[in-house]
Amino acid sequence: MWQKWAVLVSLMTFRVVANSTEASVGSRQDKALNVFNVVRFPNDVCNTTSGKSGTCYSASECSAFGGSSLGTCASGFGVCCGLTASCGATTSVNNTYFKSSTSDTSPCQIFVCKITNNICQIRLDFDTFDIDQPVSQDVSSATTSKTQCNSAQFSATTDGGTAPVICGTNTGYHMILEAKDACNSLTFSWTSTSSKRSWDMKISQIPCDVSWKPPAGCLQHFTGTTGTVYSYNYLGGVHLANQQYTNCIRTEEGYCSIAYSSSKFEVSDVVNEGKIGGECVTDYVIIPRAGGSTLQEGINYDRFCGGLLTYTVPKTTTRTLYTVRYPFQIGVYFDGTETTTTPVAEKSFGFAISYKQFASCSLP
Template identity: 35%
Template sequence: MNEIIVFPFLLTAAFLCIPCSGDQFTAASRADRFISLFSVVRFKNSMCSGPSGLSGTCYTYKSCVKNGGTSSGSCADGFGTCCVTQLGCGARTANNCTYIESPNYPDYFNEARTCVETISLNPDTCQVRLDVTEVNLVGPDIKGDCNNDVLKFSQDIKWTQVCGITENTHFYLDVDPTVSSTLDFTFTTDGTSYSRRWRIKVSQICCDQLSMAPMGCGQYFTSTTGTIKGWNSQGKPDYYLSGQNYAICLRQELNTCSVM
C-alpha cells in the first residue's frame, strides 16, 4: 500500500519561482524620449500571478512570447509582462514556472498516445521542482509496475516509472544541463478505457539558491506541519510504485528537535 503519512508541519500555499537571472531592455524615459535619451531597464524574473490564478514569471513581452508563453497582466512597474506558460504535447519552452498539461486540459482524454513535453534548462539549473496539481493515469499492477500508462523523466533516477493518481503534492528532480540541456516528460498511454489528465507546474532552481533541496531528496518539507503524499497516493488501490529510490527530507526548524 502507498500510505499517506501525516505529520505536524505547515506547507506554504505556493512555491515561488525564484529567478536565476533577470531581463533587461532599452527604453526611452517619458521625459526624455523626444531627445532620444535611452536607459537600460533591468528587473528580476520573479513570480507573478495572472487573472486565471495560474502562476507566471515576469519577463519582457518578447521573451515571453518567444518561448511559448502568454501575456497575462503587467509586472515590474509595467516594464514586464506576467508570462503564464501552459505546455501541451510536442511543445517545449525555456520559461520558468511552466505548466505541463494533458491534451485540452482540464478535459479528460481516452486514447493511446505518446505525449512528450520538454523544458529547456537554464545553464545554472541544478534542480527542478514539480508541483503536482494532478496526474491521473491508469494505475500499476499489484507489484507496482506501470504496465499500461506511464510517465518517465529524461533526467534523474529517483523514479523509473510513474502512474496512477497523484494530487496536490510536490517532488524534486536533480538535473545537470551539462549532460542534457533539456528535461523531457514522456507520457505514454495505451488503449485501456480510462479518463486521463494531468497538470504539473515545473520550476527551475538555480545551483546557488537557498530553496534547493538536499541532493537525493525527492521531497523536501520546510515548515512545521503538513502531509506527505507519494506518487499514486490517491490511487484505488494505492499500490506503492516499483523502481523508486529517494529520500523524504524535513528541514529542521528553529527551536525544534523531533518529528511527531
C-alpha cells in the same frame, strides 16, 4: 532572485533651445535630443490572472517565448507571462505548465532544459495528475505481480539516478529531479485510447546557490514544523510497485527532534499488525533510528512495514515514533513482487505519515 533581467528601453524626445549672444531671439534654433530610459527588472515568479504562476518578462520577451500576457508585474513595466508546453515541446522557461489535451497520442514527451548553468534541480508540482490505476488484482494468475503501472505511466529522467515510474492519482503531490546537462525528459505513455489521461503540472527550476534548495537525492521535499507525507497514488487507494526514493523534511531553525504518526499505514498484505526491523523485507519505509519518546532501552528501528506504524509490542497498536537523527527523512522501498496465493485484491493501501518537529533535543 534570478540573475536574468528583462530590459525595457523607452525613447523620450526633448526640445532643447540653443541660445547664442550673437543671435537674436528670432534666430534661435530648436534642436532635438534623444534620451534613453532603461528599465531593468528581474524575471521573478508572479501570479497570472488565471491563478497560476507565471514569470515576469517584457511583453516582447513573453511573445517570443510563445507565452500569454496574463497580468502585469514589475510595477507595470512587465507582464506576467504564462507558458504551456504540450507533447513534443522543449522548454527552458521557468514556471512552464505541462498540460494534457484530448489530441495527445502516446508517448507524450517534453524536454526540460536548464535556463542557465546555475540550475541544479527541476521541480514538478502536480496540480492535476489522474491517469490509469496500477494493476491491483490478479486477473489471470495467482502469482501475477500487482500494483504495476501497466496500462499507463509517467516517467522522468534525473541526473545521477532513476526516478520511480508512477501512475494513478497523484494530484497535489510533487517530484524533484536533479537537472541534467542534456535536458530532462518527462514522458506519459498509455496502451489504450480509452486510458484515463489528465495532467497539469508546473515545472520550476531551482538554482544551485539558493538557500532553500532541497538536498540532492530528495524526490519530495517538505518544509514547516508540521505536515503530512503521502505515498504516491495514496489517493488511488493502492501503493505502487518498484518505488525506491527518499522524502526529505527540512529541519526548521531551532528544532532538533521530530515525531511521526500515521492515520493510514498499510504497505503489505498484513493488516492490523505492524512489523519492525528485520521483519520488513519486501515493502517498507525507512525512518532512521526511530522509537519511543525517550528511546528507552535502546528500542529504535529503521524499517517499518505491515498494517500499522509502531515500534514495539504489542504490534497491534499504532504508536508515535520519535527520532533525533539528522537529516529528517522517510525513505520508501516497495519492490515489484506483490503476489498472493489466490487472485484477490491487493491490500497495500500505502501510507499517510504526519510529522511534527520539536525544539527539545531530548524528545518530548
